[in-house]
Amino acid sequence: MKIGSTIRNFRLQKNLSQGDIERKTGLLRCYLSRVENGHTVPSLETLQKIAFALDIPLSQLFAEDNIRREFDNLQLSEEEVRFLAAVQRYSSNLTEMDRKLLLTIVKKFAQTSVQ
Numbered sequence: 001m002k003i004g005s006t007i008r009n010f011r012l013q014k015n016l017s018q019g020d021i022e023r024k025t026g027l028l029r030c031y032l033s034r035v036e037n038g039h040t041v042p043s044l045e046t047l048q049k050i051a052f053a054l055d056i057p058l059s060q061l062f063a064e065d066n067i068r069r070e071f072d073n074l075q076l077s078e079e080e081v082r083f084l085a086a087v088q089r090y091s092s093n094l095t096e097m098d099r100k101l102l103l104t105i106v107k108k109f110a111q112t113s114v115q
Helices: 003-013 018-025 029-036 044-054 065-070 078-091 096-114
Strands: none
Touching: 003 018, 003 029, 003 044, 018 029, 018 044
């Protein structure tokens, strides 16, 4: 997945400049350019800021078109974004078995919170 081109496409669809995103997020225009051109991979927290500036759910930056439609109304709270960012930071140190365990726990939690 090319997150930079996805961000650029959404930005252009909404007729926003990189300067508009800079003003809404506080992220420098040169940083946004590096992200859009694939030279930098932003953190989850930064992606949340960009999604907010684009007025789209964070999930739209990741989902394929058919999946994106299912999650259009999904809005993550700041607390949920911080939690996912922490998971992202620490998951690189996990073994494959630990990752599977974490996913199992998350799936169980998601099933019980939906009911």
